[in-house]
Amino acid sequence: MSRRNNKEKAIEVALLMTSGVTIVALFLLCIFLFREGALLFGDHSLVSFITGTSWYPSSSPAKFGLLPLLAGSLIVTAGAIILSVPLGIAAAIYMAELADPRIAQILKPFVEILAGIPSVVYGFFGLIVVVPLLQDLLSLPTGQTALAGSIMLGMMALPTIISVAEDAINSVPLSLKEGSLALGSTHWQTIYRVILPAALSGISAAVMLGIGRAIGETMTVMMVTGNTAIIPGIPEGLFDPVRTMTATIALEMGEVPQGSEHFHALFAVGAVLFITTFIINLIADSVKKKYRLQEEA
């Protein structure tokens, strides 16, 4: 009996250690990221990094201004959200409420396949199909614009938004829906007066997760946005080339001498990106929690 107890204990400790590894890894990663990034601020002031309007890493003296990259990330992400949220929520409503179960069963795996396509394939598709299309339709000098990035990222965020929003709609208690129908409202009135408000926090979580997916995406954006480090105008900057934070790190990390200013600057950009996604995840988590409480009530 005590042998069995010891064995159980041993297994428990082993499992604790494995899950502990995740935390330790995250912790070490943070230390590394922030330490390497902080080393930039020996020679450059934090203010000039955050408010700097030009990113010239290889000129002398080098200029490491975050604003063009941050603005680039924000405009591409904002565009992606504007495009994907209405589409995603509409698709989720259709699949959860309106579609014939047989049709929904056919649609679901297709949405999941969309999530499984590698980002480089999306990027290639964007470069070959979307970029020339935008160029011709809008008669722009180049189709490699923030908008091209937004369209691709919107497409990539769709599966996340659809499946999380669909789950949220599905977990609205049946009694609410039945109550509404029993009071004589139509199916459509029930959907937008009862089900959507009840599922709102779950849908918000879906949107936040979609944003998280979009802001961290690298390969696709790098291939279609032109990577020009200039602060875009809002909203007309949507039709200009932009450079995101992720693309900057991916483009420049390749041959930057280890330990140089430029190297530390890229880590500082990485730290900003980390903080951004961290905040987004926190928000998504808190709206999700709020949603669970509502369900119990």
Added chain:
Amino acid sequence: MFKRSMLSVTTLLVVMSLALFGAGCVGNNSDDGGEAIMVKGSDTVLPLAQAEAEVFMNENPGKYVSIIGGGSGVGIAALIDGEVDIAMTSRAMKDVEIENAHNNGINPLQHTIAWDGISVIVNPENPISELTFEQIKAIYVGDVSNWNEVGGEDREIVVLSRDSSSGTYEYFKDEVLEGNEFRADALINPSTGSIIQTVMQNKAAIGYAGVAYLGNDVKALAVDAGEGAEEPTAENILSGAYPLARPLYFYTDGEPAGLNLEFIEFISSELGSETVLEVGYFPA
């Protein structure tokens, strides 16, 4: 049940250590089973070195040449650390790097193995077919922004460049821009393939790419460095008439011997030179 799982774990461990041991053997058996060298560096030289290594190993069974990419700087760092036998680069070693190598007891020796031409490309529908060095520089630093300023149609120029980790980027910046910064609104492409793709699709675009990448989908401009416009053809690059040509290097630690020497000599052999041309570069 417990015993059986122990057994499978033990078996797994044994298999894994055997695999590790085996992998170690392959890496180290240059003394008994056959000779092996490792070459690392520039992604520009990579396709050439790979093709040469394949032909060489086919001709010389039992001799192994492994080729690894990563960039010129990466290859040089590996040579300095004594990790590889040959570093392949698309640029000469910098003074700092040579100094570092000497401090590490490595004496880098340069061998030119082939020449690469850099072409300036535009869309085939663009009426422009030649530009001077000054015009290209003016377009790339931002002084000229419309094709009609260099004799073309009234159309805004879309300027394409590589990212800063590319050896071609550095070459272009040194040779054409004479060290000046690229214009801030140039579109930065992560690969040469993406530059070609964009030029194919965009009538207003200008880009640069290694001659090996050229096809019929883009038009390579004749470049005038003051002595008349020259097309990037094999003859002009080999004769030195085309101004944008650069040597590709192998670096060894001191005078090459053994398999290092054999491989370097093979590249300049008749068979090796044929391979150089097949890949799209020009024999040294």
